[in-house]
Amino acid sequence: MSSRLAPANAMLTDRATRPPVPTRKDVRTYKGFGVSPGIAIGRAVIIERREASVFRVPIREEDVSSEVNRFLESLEKTREELLELKQKVSRSMGDEYASIFEAHAMIVRDPSFTDKVIQKIESEQVNAEWALAEVQEELQARFQSFDDEYLRERVADVKDVADRVQTNLQGIAHHELSEITHDVIILADDLTPSDTIHFNRRPVIGFATEAGGRTSHTSIIAKSLFMPAVIGVPRLTKMIDNDEMVIVDGYEGTLIVNPTQAMIAEYQSRVLRHEEAERRLLENRAEPAVTKDNHRIALQANIELVEELKDAIRFGAEGIGLYRSEFLYISKSPLLPTEEEHFQLYRSLAEATAPHECVIRTFDLGGRKLAREVIGSKEDNPVLGLRGLRLCMKHVDMFKTQLRALLRASVFGNLKIMFPLVSGVQELRQVKTLVREIRRELDEQGIAHNPNLKIGIMIEVPSAAMIADILAEESDFFSIGTNDLIQYSLAIDRSNENVSYLYEPLHPALLRLIKGVIDAGKHAGIPVSMCGEMASDPLYAVVLLGLGLEIFSMNPSSIPVIKNIVRSARYRDCRRIAELALLKKTAQEIEEFVIESVATRFPEGLISKAI
Amino acid sequence: MIAKDIEIKNKLGLQARAAAKLVHTAARFKSSIKIKKGDEEVDGKSILGILLLAAGRGAMITVRANGEDEQAALEDIQKLIDAKFDEVE
Numbered sequence: 001m002s003s004r005l006a007p008a009n010a011m012l013t014d015r016a017t018r019p020p021v022p023t024r025k026d027v028r029t030y031k032g033f034g035v036s037p038g039i040a041i042g043r044a045v046i047i048e049r050r051e052a053s054v055f056r057v058p059i060r061e062e063d064v065s066s067e068v069n070r071f072l073e074s075l076e077k078t079r080e081e082l083l084e085l086k087q088k089v090s091r092s093m094g095d096e097y098a099s100i101f102e103a104h105a106m107i108v109r110d111p112s113f114t115d116k117v118i119q120k121i122e123s124e125q126v127n128a129e130w131a132l133a134e135v136q137e138e139l140q141a142r143f144q145s146f147d148d149e150y151l152r153e154r155v156a157d158v159k160d161v162a163d164r165v166q167t168n169l170q171g172i173a174h175h176e177l178s179e180i181t182h183d184v185i186i187l188a189d190d191l192t193p194s195d196t197i198h199f200n201r202r203p204v205i206g207f208a209t210e211a212g213g214r215t216s217h218t219s220i221i222a223k224s225l226f227m228p229a230v231i232g233v234p235r236l237t238k239m240i241d242n243d244e245m246v247i248v249d250g251y252e253g254t255l256i257v258n259p260t261q262a263m264i265a266e267y268q269s270r271v272l273r274h275e276e277a278e279r280r281l282l283e284n285r286a287e288p289a290v291t292k293d294n295h296r297i298a299l300q301a302n303i304e305l306v307e308e309l310k311d312a313i314r315f316g317a318e319g320i321g322l323y324r325s326e327f328l329y330i331s332k333s334p335l336l337p338t339e340e341e342h343f344q345l346y347r348s349l350a351e352a353t354a355p356h357e358c359v360i361r362t363f364d365l366g367g368r369k370l371a372r373e374v375i376g377s378k379e380d381n382p383v384l385g386l387r388g389l390r391l392c393m394k395h396v397d398m399f400k401t402q403l404r405a406l407l408r409a410s411v412f413g414n415l416k417i418m419f420p421l422v423s424g425v426q427e428l429r430q431v432k433t434l435v436r437e438i439r440r441e442l443d444e445q446g447i448a449h450n451p452n453l454k455i456g457i458m459i460e461v462p463s464a465a466m467i468a469d470i471l472a473e474e475s476d477f478f479s480i481g482t483n484d485l486i487q488y489s490l491a492i493d494r495s496n497e498n499v500s501y502l503y504e505p506l507h508p509a510l511l512r513l514i515k516g517v518i519d520a521g522k523h524a525g526i527p528v529s530m531c532g533e534m535a536s537d538p539l540y541a542v543v544l545l546g547l548g549l550e551i552f553s554m555n556p557s558s559i560p561v562i563k564n565i566v567r568s569a570r571y572r573d574c575r576r577i578a579e580l581a582l583l584k585k586t587a588q589e590i591e592e593f594v595i596e597s598v599a600t601r602f603p604e605g606l607i608s609k610a611i
Numbered sequence: 612m613i614a615k616d617i618e619i620k621n622k623l624g625l626q627a628r629a630a631a632k633l634v635h636t637a638a639r640f641k642s643s644i645k646i647k648k649g650d651e652e653v654d655g656k657s658i659l660g661i662l663l664l665a666a667g668r669g670a671m672i673t674v675r676a677n678g679e680d681e682q683a684a685l686e687d688i689q690k691l692i693d694a695k696f697d698e699v700e
Contacts (some may be wrong), residue, residue: 096628103631106658113659139659148667157627157662335623537675 003597004525027258028240030233034253037557038228039271040206041264042183044244044257047191058200071114071128074168076521079108081164100157107161113139129169136162169234185246187236206248208255210236211497226557230255232497281560289563297545299563300356300553304533306345309352311556316563319356321479321553322418322531322553323349325363325402336398342405350413352590359479359553361458362402364388364420384494388421388458389431396434403438410450418479422457422464427590428474429541458531460484465513472524480517480551482532487508504587505534506543511582511590518548528555538565539591542598545569546578565602573601612678616677617683621695624667627658629696634658636687644688655688 057068082105090098107113113135120131136158143155143597167194184203191199199207207222207229226252231595240246240257247256247267251274256263289297295316300321301312305313312320328337328345350358364387392399406417416463435455442449459465460481468478482505487494492503504510514530521528534540536554541562543553552562577597584590619625625633637644637655645653650669653660655674666672676684 099628099631103627103658106631106634107627110657110659112654112657139663142663143665146665148624148665151626151665151667154626154662339684598631 008287010051020434027256027260027263030236030239030255030257032230032233032236032253034229034250035231036207036222036227036229036250037247037274038206038226038250039267039274040183040185040228040248040250041259041267042185042203042246043206044187044240044242044246046240047186047188048286055127056130059121059125059127061125064122064125067128070169071117071121071132072405074128074165075108075114077168078161078164079105081168094218098213104157104161104164106167107158129166132162132166132169135197136166147435185248187240187246189237200331206246206250207231208233208236208246208248210234225305232500234497249366278557278560281564282315284560284563284567285314287563287567289318289566291545291566291569291571291574293570293572295545296550297566298529298551299559299566300359300529300531301556301559303556306349308556309349313352313560315556317356317556317559319414320349320353320358321529321551321575323358323360325360325558326365329363329365336401339401339405339408342402343408346406346415347412350409350415352413354413357416359416359418359456360406361418361420362389362392362399365391383487389419389427390421392419393427393430395433400434400438403435404442407435407442407449407453408447410453411448415450416454416456418456418458418477420458421460421479422471423461423466424463425470426473427475428457432474434521452568456526459517460488460532462489462513465489465517468517468520469523472520472526475526477527478517478521478529480514480528480530480532482510482514482530485513485532486534489513505537505540506581506590506594507587508582508585508590511543511578514544514549515547515578515582522548527551536562538562539594539598541565542574542602543578543581543590543594545571546574546576547579548575568602570601573597612675613681613685614673614675615689616671616673617689618690619666619668619670619672619692621667621692621698623668623698625661625664627662629698630658630661632691632696633661636691637684639687640654640676640678640680640684642676642681642684645675645677647673648676658677 037057069070082101086098086101086105089101116135116138117128117131120126120134122126124131139158140155140160143152143158146152160598182203185188185206185208186199186204187208188210190209191207204227206227209229209231210233211231230246230248230250230253233255236255240255243565244257245259245264247259249256249267252303256267259267289299291297298318299316300319301308301315301317302322302324303309303312303320304324304327309320325342328342346360351358386394392402403417406415409415410417419428419431432455439449439451454476456477457464457471457475458481459468459471459478460483462485464471465485472478483494486492486503486505486507490504492499494500494503518528528549530544530549531553533554535544535549535552536558538561541552542565545566554562575593580597581590581593584593621629624628633646634656645652646655646661646664647653648664648666651664653664655661664670664672674685674688676682676688678684
């Protein structure tokens with residue numbers, strides 16, 4: 001609703017004047033980045049942000065009453081929709097959850113909302129869309145002035161209702177995914193993590209978005225749900241119509257719209273070939289990740305949903321190197337998870353992973369939308385703002401609940417805890433003091449916890465990497481988070497497609513930082529792992545192996561590929577490759593050098609995917 | 612006309628779900644119901660009015676009922692608020 005400047009000749013909303021898009025029957029192919037492997041064939045559902053621009057259109061006096069009627073009709077329609085939704089949700093998720101829709105239906109009927117809009121239509125003789133948008137803005141401004149953070153965020157309820165009415169006024173039908181029975185590909189300009197969680201089941205089988213870098217949340221979540229995804233396709237939502245047949249090829253990063261029967265058949269057989277290839281990869285499942293010259297590596301899994309545990313085991317993970325605990329918060333939002341809910345989750349994870357380790361990262365409601373939804377903070381520059389450990393320490397009560405649960409769960413399995421986004425020693429000391437306080441509390445209450453629980457930190461801020469030697473004295477282990485480390489040290493917004501080409505994991509600065517961290521860990525005798533995306537890339541894995549990295553943690557499905565690399569490599573060769581790579585001056589030089597070295601030392605085809 | 616000061620005790624305060632329950636209860640009675648927080652007074656049968664009071668946990672509100680069934684109305688409203696709107700915490 002930000003832009004209200006209407007072109008001089010605009011007589012209606014821009015949606016109404018836009019001619020109906022003709023159905024395009026031809027085959028079209030669009031190129032993006034494949035971020036989650038796999039192939040999905042289904043019909044397009046375009047998720048549009050409902051913030052269509054609204055124009056002010058003067059109406060004639062004799063048309064005022066029909067304009068008011070139009071508004072009343074849209075209210076009635078919205079109310080019916082909401083009550084229907086309430087019934088449906090109540091059946092699937094329970095009355096308590098569904099009651100929000102009843103509250104929304106009440107807002108639709110509330111005269112203090114509807115009368116204001118009608119008054120505005122009548123007194124200003126304007127179109128209903130404009131009057132509604134104005135009233136909505138006034139109401140939202142009042143919510144924004146509330147002191148109570150949670151209630152202030154409830155502006156979302158008013159916005160949700162007003163948006164629904166606006167949509168109905170503009171004659172656009174809502175998509176309710178639960179009504180769809182065929183397979184669906186979600187197309188959107190961008191998806192937020194909470195969107196992706198709602199799309200995590202049938203009928204949704206794949207995604208494609210306009211925005212997003214290789215390591216955006218959309219891609220990470222798509223990967224963890226094993227749903228093919230292609231991102232970075234410009235103008236996607238303008239080029240494809242709802243209900244068109246779409247093939248998402250997450251291997252090649254392409255979208256094929258309106259494929260012929262022959263193409264569909266070809267892709268279906270490709271799915272079978274990939275399944276066969278995966279089956280072959282899984283043959284190494286029971287083998288250890290050890291180089292030809294007997295250098296032992298541990299390959300672990302990054303997961304964020306409990307359901308992924310079975311995949312971790314299936315792909316042969318030796319432990320969980322990163323459990324992202326954010327999703328418990330998102331699933332409980334707007335309420336916070338209780339200590340018991342945290343405890344049960346961590347206990348079951350630790351027990352299922354034992355005897356291997358299970359590293360739980362405390363909540364990192366990162367950068368963008370999550371923080372706003374759960375915590376209610378708004379920042380101009382969230383990536384450099386309140387996130388990671390800073391966020392934990394700011395909301396210390398919330399944090400204590402999680403830490404208490406972690407300490408209680410630490411007597412089960414082989415649980416470790418890890419703090420995200422540490423930038424200096426002071427922060428580490430503060431959080432360790434907090435942990436000591438909680439230990440004392442638990443002791444006083446006679447509640448069991450593991451006194452030797454290992455506490456480690458993520459190394460993902462350049463300052464932390466630079467002082468890894470100092471941090472190593474006070475930390476039990478390190479885990480290098482390359483996604484953020486790359487974005488912070490190269491000043492690249494990882495979801496900005498204008499600069500994402502500069503996202504270069506083999507940048508000499510990165511290799512030096514990573515080497516420094518690994519060396520500092522070795523010197524202090526603490527384990528160093530890497531849980532960033534970089535660890536799951538076959539080409540990079542060779543370099544990381546050579547830099548001395550011994551624990552690689554990645555998406556479960558990447559484990560067999562990396563294990564093949566490790567098993568066909570000689571540690572001695574990798575060390576040499578890393579040494580020489582460190583002498584190169586640009587990411588490109590390094591990449592060319594590594595590709596060339598790999599080609600001469602590894603069996604053909606092993607790393608072809610990376611090259 | 613009778614009135615009573617009541618403290619909001621549920622964790623999330625008078626948000627949409629709680630406000631909807633309050634309106635439901637108020638609407639069952641013939642009496643007019645007014646709810647006041649600070650200087651602001653709203654219709655107890657208007658969900659938006661109640662939301663705009665911004666009554667978070669710990670807020671003190673005054674509930675005024677006026678009409679033939681005012682006693683019962685006030686009692687039921689008090690019960691609802693004291694039961695924390697049956698919110699799952």
